[in-house]
Amino acid sequence: xxxxxxxxxxxxxxxxxxxxxxxxxxxxxxxxxxxxxxxxxxxxxxxxxxxxxxxxxxxxxxxxxxxxxxxxxxxxxxxxxxxxxxxxxxxxxxxxxxxxxxxxxxxxxxxxxxxxxxxxxx
Amino acid sequence: xxxxxxxxxxxxxxxxxxxxxxxxxxxxxxxxxxxxxxxxxxxxxxxxxxxxxxxxxxxxxxxxxxxxxxxxxxxxxxxxxxxxxxxxxxxxxxxxxxxxxxxxxxx
Numbered sequence: 001x002x003x004x005x006x007x008x009x010x011x012x013x014x015x016x017x018x019x020x021x022x023x024x025x026x027x028x029x030x031x032x033x034x035x036x037x038x039x040x041x042x043x044x045x046x047x048x049x050x051x052x053x054x055x056x057x058x059x060x061x062x063x064x065x066x067x068x069x070x071x072x073x074x075x076x077x078x079x080x081x082x083x084x085x086x087x088x089x090x091x092x093x094x095x096x097x098x099x100x101x102x103x104x105x106x107x108x109x110x111x112x113x114x115x116x117x118x119x120x121x122x
Numbered sequence: 123x124x125x126x127x128x129x130x131x132x133x134x135x136x137x138x139x140x141x142x143x144x145x146x147x148x149x150x151x152x153x154x155x156x157x158x159x160x161x162x163x164x165x166x167x168x169x170x171x172x173x174x175x176x177x178x179x180x181x182x183x184x185x186x187x188x189x190x191x192x193x194x195x196x197x198x199x200x201x202x203x204x205x206x207x208x209x210x211x212x213x214x215x216x217x218x219x220x221x222x223x224x225x226x227x228x229x
Binding site: 035037044045046047049050059060061062063095097100102105106107108109110112113114115 | 123156158164168172175209213223
């Protein structure tokens with residue numbers, strides 16, 4: 001069974017750094033893109049970006065580029081989402097999701113982590 | 123970036139009803155569109171991809187159609203567990219944006 005397990009909830013202060021993790025189980029982690037999605041409380045879903053763990057090829061939503069950093073360690077089947085300096089506006093639930101291919105192109109996100117709530121408050 | 127606009131933003135219906143949610147793209151995206159069901163406190167659940175392919179394990183009362191810029195998700199015979207928020211997402215070019223969501227509520 002494919003499963004993505006995310007790290008636990010975080011409470012941070014503005015300016016602090018943070019790294020979330022997402023560990024894949026039940027499939028060849030290196031061979032599927034892993035994406036990150038944000039949901040601000042009461043709002044919709046926003047695609048942050050994604051990484052191909054096999055070669056660490058990374059794509060970002062321009063709205064998030066430079067604000068967060070996506071990485072992966074295929075040796076331990078884990079992807080990461082990292083902030084250097086958090087803002088209150090980063091308060092949200094963050095999901096990781098495995099992306100699948102159709103016709104050699106990414107076409108859907110079929111398995112999702114449980115989500116990690118990040119609260120940034122002074 | 124390609125914008126996705128869903129309509130309606132909210133929808134009231136009853137068990138057994140047939141409902142349709144629309145998703146319009148700001149540019150042509152072929153059939154590179156997926157639909158998800160999202161319930162509070164849970165991750166999104168993939169329903170449809172490539173505009174019309176039903177994800178394994180998803181009940182056949184869910185269906186999707188469309189290509190180019192206009193897409194629809196139809197639920198035929200609403201069940202109590204279907205009351206949730208539905209999102210479309212395109213996979214045409216980066217960034218892979220989502221629609222703003224359609225909240226399906228009990229009438």
